[in-house]
Amino acid sequence: MSRRIEFTAQGGPEVLSLVSRPVPEPGEGEVRVRNHAIGLNFIDTYQRSGLYPVASLPSGLGSEGAGVVEAVGPGVTTFQPGDRVAYGTGPLGAYAEHHVLPVAHLVRLPDGIGFEQAAAIMLKGLTVQYLFRQTHVLQAGDTVLFHAAAGGVGLLACQWARALGVRLIGTAGGPDKVARALAAGAWAGIDYDREDVVARVHALTEGRKCPVVYDGVGAATWATSLDCVAPRGLLVSFGNASGPVTGVNLGILAQKGSLYVTRPTLGTYASTPERLQAMADELFGLVQQGAITVEIGQRFALADAAEAHRALAGRGTVGSTVLLP
Incomplete structure (x- = not known):
């Protein structure tokens, strides 16, 4: 048995x-x-x-x-x-x-x-692989935003970004989790319980925002993520930890700067x-x-x-x- x-x-x-x-x-x-x-x-x-x-x-x-x-x-x-x-x-x-x-x-x-x-x-690491190496091929010197950077996927993403020479801005809830993301290799950390994520991203990037934002949280961070993507940049929505994103108005992508959005899955890449x-x-x-x-x-x-x-x-x-x- x-x-x-x-x-x-x-x-x-x-x-x-x-x-x-x-x-x-x-x-x-x-x-x-x-x-x-x-x-x-x-x-x-x-x-x-x-x-x-x-x-x-x-x-x-x-x-x-x-x-x-x-x-x-x-x-x-x-x-x-x-x-x-x-x-x-x-x-x-x-x-x-x-x-x-x-x-x-x-x-x-x-x-x-x-x-x-x-x-x-396996699942978390392969997810980071397709996010960083296939969905958008990151290059040394890129600055990206990654939500939930102290979670299982996030901590692997921080380390992989450091190995690639990518400046990863990681969000997390509370100072302890922010510290964990930084220790894993995040270039900067944002405590979303205490800080304005959009304002911090603008400050860290000197107003340029990020060419790629990785959002595995979903509904709770969707609007914030859009405001952190640089014009003609890419929002990668790859998870629903806070619930699914619904009722998306495509016109918002135009208003925010001709943005791209993708909803990838591991199965498609592997x-x-x-x-x-x-x-x-x-x-x-x-x-x-x-x-x-x-x-x-x-x-x-x-x-x-x-x-x-x-x-x-x-x-x-x-x-x-x-x-x-």
């Missing part, structure tokens, strides 16, 4: 239950991974709550983990039992001791990267096994070089997934969080 987290109705953390099921068998083109560590991400709370509907109920949860290939299905030739692997792009069901997934979602895990490290950074592995290789390379340090702020047992969700939603976490089966 294999333990996993399931939910039969969408709602709050209380809908998550630990159940035992037969160990799943991989089908055509699939592998079974025995998880050693599982990643926790905000998107998990969206899928649990119903903001992002799931295909059917009951459903598993989670799309990120790392472990060892235990079995392969027919037609799988690129991986074999015993291989160390990681994944961050689904399908749902990673909150489990065993996870069966299509081979196209797996990447090889270098010996120098631990299972907890990989589970903590759309083939080759692209996914190349993105992961760049991420793992930065970790191995010491340019990125993986901070795991919290560890929860798999059975305590609901408690982990409450901590995440309540802004009670720092860095990355992993579940241990």
Whole structure:
């Protein structure tokens, strides 16, 4: 038998239950991974709550983990039992001791990267990779704004920006979190609980504002983000931590300076096994070089997934969080 987290109705953390099921068998083109560590991400709370509907109920949860290939299905030739692997792009069901997934979602895990490290950074690190290296290719000397810079994605973004020579202005709630962003590599920090973000961005950029603003917060920061984008600049809206952005008036983009807006997803950028592995290789390379340090702020047992969700939603976490089966 294999333990996993399931939910039969969408709602709050209380809908998550630990159940035992037969160990799943991989089908055509699939592998079974025995998880050693599982990643926790905000998107998990969206899928649990119903903001992002799931295909059917009951459903598993989670799309990120790392472990060892235990079995392969027919037609799988690129991986074999015993291989160390990681994944961050689904399908749902990673909150489990065993996870069966299509081979196209797996990447090889270098010996120098631990299972907890990989589970903590796959989704977040690949997100930063496409934001900084594909959605807009950042260059040394660029000045960008990144909201929630002390979160799991944000702390990786601060480090990656420093490695690229990019001046990242990070927002965070409270002096402690601002200090964390600065320690991770942010060029400047803004405490959005106490400071006017737009005014500070104007001051820091001498009125030029930022050619790119990265907003994973959503509804609460949308208007602020628009006011921080330089004319003909780009607003990258990549998350909904405070709720989805709705009712967008395209005329605002003209009024603010002929702005561009994109709503990217990791799946679009990591759309083939080759692209996914190349993105992961760049991420793992930065970790191995010491340019990125993986901070795991919290560890929860798999059975305590609901408690982990409450901590995440309540802004009670720092860095990355992993579940241990």
